[in-house]
Amino acid sequence: MLFIDNILNDTSDADVAFRSGNGKAFVKAYADGGMVANTPYAIQFSASLYNATVLAVSIWGMVGVPERVCASGCTGWVQVRGNVEGVQASAAESTGSVGHIIQWHAGTICASSSTHIGSPYTGDVGMLTQEAEASTTLNIWLNGIYATPLAAG
Numbered sequence: 001m002l003f004i005d006n007i008l009n010d011t012s013d014a015d016v017a018f019r020s021g022n023g024k025a026f027v028k029a030y031a032d033g034g035m036v037a038n039t040p041y042a043i044q045f046s047a048s049l050y051n052a053t054v055l056a057v058s059i060w061g062m063v064g065v066p067e068r069v070c071a072s073g074c075t076g077w078v079q080v081r082g083n084v085e086g087v088q089a090s091a092a093e094s095t096g097s098v099g100h101i102i103q104w105h106a107g108t109i110c111a112s113s114s115t116h117i118g119s120p121y122t123g124d125v126g127m128l129t130q131e132a133e134a135s136t137t138l139n140i141w142l143n144g145i146y147a148t149p150l151a152a153g
Helices: none
Strands: 018-021 024-031 041-046 049-053 062-066 075-088 101-105 108-111 124-128 137-143
Touching: 024 041, 024 062, 041 075, 049 075, 062 124, 062 137, 101 137, 108 137
Parallel strands: 024 049
Antiparallel strands: 018 024, 024 075, 041 049, 041 062, 062 075, 075 137, 101 108, 101 124, 124 137
16 A cells, blocks of 8 residues: 555545545544544445454554544445554563664554564564653554464463
């Protein structure tokens, strides 16, 4: 998926929408079970629309954070690229320095070593923009690429 760093609204298909600006990219996604702000979700393209579901090891997709609360069965804007502050994460696994990658570990995201930067096969979905010390909230930069989650932390 190509992201352009200016305002763009793609309405070529009634069910698919995209917008970007200020280094951030959003997709309009259908909430399978409702979405809570600052909580990461798996974003997959299915048929003619994006679906937002809970993070799970059996899913291949992007990780996104909803712009605001969205009820089950509704659509909402989900950020898939750019800076996001206060994202919910696993405290036990969220320790790292600025630049360390954010990995998708089965049902959560967490900070990890910088060793695996750039590999979608290690659950790489972004990086830390602020140091984390066993925190349940992270300030991160989402990379907007599809990734395969790691089975365990």
